[in-house]
Amino acid sequence: xxxxxxDGALVDSVMRAMIPILLAxxxxxICDRAGVFQISLEGMMLAGAFAAxxxxxxxxxxxxxxxFAVVAGAAVSLVLAFGAVSRKGDPIVLGIAVNLLMLGxxxxxxxxxxxxxxxxxxxxxxxxxxxxxxxLSDIPLLGPALFDNTIIAYLSLPLTAALWVFLFRTPMxxxxxxxxxxxxxxxxxxxSPTVYKYWAVVxxxxxxxxxxxxxxxxxxxQFAENMSSGRGWIAxxxxxxxxxxxxxxxxxxxxxxxxxxxGFRLQGNGLPVQITDALPFAVTLIALIAARxxxxxxxxxxxxG
Amino acid sequence: xxxxxRLDRLAQGVRQIWANPAVFPFVFAFSVGLAVVLLTxxxxxxxxxxxxxxxxxxxxxxxxxDQAVPIIGMALAVSAAFRAGVINLGGEGQMVLGGLAxxxxxxxxxxxxxxxxxxxMAAGMVTGMLWAMLxxxxxxxxxxxxxxxxxxxxxxxxxxxxxxVRFPFLDDSVTLTSTEKIPEAARIPxxxxxxxxxxxxxxVLLLGGLAWLVYKRTVVGYxxxxxxLNGSFARYGGIGVERQTVGVMxxxxxxxGLIGTHLIIGSAxxxxxxxxxxxxxxxxxxxxxxxxxxxxxxxLAAGLLFAGLQxxxxxxxxxxxxxxxLAQVLQAVVIVAVASRLALGRRRRxxxxxxxxxxxxxxxxxx
Numbered sequence: 001x002x003x004x005x006x007d008g009a010l011v012d013s014v015m016r017a018m019i020p021i022l023l024a025x026x027x028x029x030i031c032d033r034a035g036v037f038q039i040s041l042e043g044m045m046l047a048g049a050f051a052a053x054x055x056x057x058x059x060x061x062x063x064x065x066x067x068f069a070v071v072a073g074a075a076v077s078l079v080l081a082f083g084a085v086s087r088k089g090d091p092i093v094l095g096i097a098v099n100l101l102m103l104g105x106x107x108x109x110x111x112x113x114x115x116x117x118x119x120x121x122x123x124x125x126x127x128x129x130x131x132x133x134x135x136l137s138d139i140p141l142l143g144p145a146l147f148d149n150t151i152i153a154y155l156s157l158p159l160t161a162a163l164w165v166f167l168f169r170t171p172m173x174x175x176x177x178x179x180x181x182x183x184x185x186x187x188x189x190x191x192s193p194t195v196y197k198y199w200a201v202v203x204x205x206x207x208x209x210x211x212x213x214x215x216x217x218x219x220x221x222q223f224a225e226n227m228s229s230g231r232g233w234i235a236x237x238x239x240x241x242x243x244x245x246x247x248x249x250x251x252x253x254x255x256x257x258x259x260x261x262x263g264f265r266l267q268g269n270g271l272p273v274q275i276t277d278a279l280p281f282a283v284t285l286i287a288l289i290a291a292r293x294x295x296x297x298x299x300x301x302x303x304x305g
Numbered sequence: 306x307x308x309x310x311r312l313d314r315l316a317q318g319v320r321q322i323w324a325n326p327a328v329f330p331f332v333f334a335f336s337v338g339l340a341v342v343l344l345t346x347x348x349x350x351x352x353x354x355x356x357x358x359x360x361x362x363x364x365x366x367x368x369x370x371d372q373a374v375p376i377i378g379m380a381l382a383v384s385a386a387f388r389a390g391v392i393n394l395g396g397e398g399q400m401v402l403g404g405l406a407x408x409x410x411x412x413x414x415x416x417x418x419x420x421x422x423x424x425x426m427a428a429g430m431v432t433g434m435l436w437a438m439l440x441x442x443x444x445x446x447x448x449x450x451x452x453x454x455x456x457x458x459x460x461x462x463x464x465x466x467x468x469x470v471r472f473p474f475l476d477d478s479v480t481l482t483s484t485e486k487i488p489e490a491a492r493i494p495x496x497x498x499x500x501x502x503x504x505x506x507x508x509v510l511l512l513g514g515l516a517w518l519v520y521k522r523t524v525v526g527y528x529x530x531x532x533x534l535n536g537s538f539a540r541y542g543g544i545g546v547e548r549q550t551v552g553v554m555x556x557x558x559x560x561x562g563l564i565g566t567h568l569i570i571g572s573a574x575x576x577x578x579x580x581x582x583x584x585x586x587x588x589x590x591x592x593x594x595x596x597x598x599x600x601x602x603x604x605l606a607a608g609l610l611f612a613g614l615q616x617x618x619x620x621x622x623x624x625x626x627x628x629x630x631l632a633q634v635l636q637a638v639v640i641v642a643v644a645s646r647l648a649l650g651r652r653r654r655x656x657x658x659x660x661x662x663x664x665x666x667x668x669x670x671x672x
Binding site: 098274285289292 | 341345346347392394443447448449452453454456457458460461463464465467468471472585588591592595627628630631632633634636637638640641644645646647
């Protein structure tokens with residue numbers, strides 16, 4: 001049973017599962033560094049998925065879908081930015097409300113615009129094409145997953161590296177981290193925490209929107225109600241586990257994606273869907289327990305005292 | 306008093322309502338809803354009219370009261386945790402698992418209703434409570450934030466109930482993925498009120514009264530509130546915050562499980578896979594508690610209001626062709642507006658401090 005499990009198809013499903021989680025988690029990481037507690041990734045991802053399908057359907061071109069997704073994610077992120085940064089509202093309350101708002105809004109728009117309930121699939125919706133890189137895509141096991149993929153997937157790994165460079169090797173990245181760690185010190189140096197926090201939150205909206213586009217136009221070509229199904233929350237945990245560091249976030253995303261991909265494969269081997277669906281969440285919880293010493297800061301943040 | 310004077314007073318009155326921080330979030334939410342309906346080609350005025358009419362006339366009033374039972378119940382459950390600064394987002398899982406446990410007792414236990422119904426409720430409460438213990442002990446023993454663990458456990462609870470309903474407890478005589486029907490004798494009866502409101506309404510009102518009593522008139526209520534307002538201060542004052550976390554989570558889980566049981570043996574009469582999750586009732590309750598700043602009296606009022614929005618929304622969907630999910634949108638926008646302290650006439654604020662404090666949203670952490 002297990003020798004059949006670890007093959008190219010498993011690598012492919014892990015990669016599919018990883019891209020949305022990684023993109024959203026990178027957005028959460030930027031917010032964490034800027035000192036904004038970002039738990040509305042789930043809602044922004046869902047908004048991105050819906051907008052991607054809507055845009056792709058309207059123009060019968062996936063490019064417009066991706067554009068719509070990015071704009072939608074950014075627009076939704078402004079709700080948190082305005083409420084938490086400008087109005088100093090509770091980011092936890094705002095994050096929960098944004099997630100529920102997007103669940104309701106996409107559930108509302110689906111029948112209103114497309115006249116269907118639950119799932120919207122249509123031949124006009126143009127999925128993201130997979131581009132094979134000649135030569136590399138023939139590498140056994142890893143090749144097809146890594147080098148025959150969508151443009152968003154190609155973007156995500158270099159983006160992780162680019163964000164590392166940005167955060168730790170550029171003046172702007174230093175200022176962003178300064179805003180998160182010592183806002184008053186940053187302000188006294190003429191760095192506006194508000195501006196940096198806004199950009200951080202909007203970036204997370206763009207990335208979560210992209211994650212949604214990959215979900216709805218890359219992994220499948222349709223929109224289903226609540227299709228983010230907890231991935232945004234797993235991304236929140238990935239930020240915590242990865243200590244808001246690009247390498248850590250990538251590792252955590254890979255771990256969760258591996259459990260999702262493995263669950264997907266085990267389904268094919270006859271395990272009930274209900275059990276395999278729980279696998280990523282169970283692995284996430286176990287990973288939390290294993291790395292529990294790292295969460296002192298979040299715990300202080302989310303428990304009074 | 307001449308005419309312009311009167312007009313002036315009227316205009317001032319309108320401005321005051323408009324600038325009232327408790328009213329403006331609703332004005333804002335309904336404006337957002339209006340724009341959304343208009344943009345998607347509907348008639349928002351007709352839709353709102355149908356929503357209002359559907360919530361209070363005909364069978365609407367009964368349905369609204371019935372819908373308010375789980376919403377108020379879940380809001381009370383979450384308020385116990387939130388006011389103590391414990392961010393329990395696991396209401397859904399506690400409700401769903403409790404509901405299944407209660408349903409199984411009601412289905413498989415022989416005996417008279419007077420015995421089976423209380424036992425089913427007890428089973429639901431114990432199950433919800435035990436499920437809530439996982440994140441509670443996770444925080445006090447392993448220092449894992451409840452915010453995250455309780456939420457992740459919702460998905461695990463979905464899978465567990467999905468598996469149990471699909472395999473061991475499946476009723477294969479129907480096409481639904483569901484347990485067997487709850488026997489007539491093991492159901493929570495209806496009251497002869499507006500044509501049959503569940504008796505659970507009384508239960509929920511009693512719970513609300515009990516919550517008020519505990520929150521306002523007991524030492525435990527005072528200590529949990531202190532912990533919610535300032536944890537280190539409470540700890541310094543000798544309050545065992547860890548023990549308290551476990552305690553409020555136990556209460557939240559038990560009430561959640563009780564409400565889940567009511568939803569099955571008092572309303573749906575079958576545990577259909579995924580139905581309790583899709584209803585979103587646990588989350589509506591959470592929003593209600595946030596809106597009411599965790600105060601029982603306000604929870605009753607806000608719960609009734611949100612229940613009316615949902616029931617009215619269903620009638621709006623039937624008669625105006627506008628999806629009832631608009632109700633969910635309105636509810637979430639209200640919370641966003643309250644949390645962002647949206648109000649017009651900000652310059653008035655200084656003199657209106659007390660009014661503003663009244664609707665200050667529940668801060669669920671010291672962030």
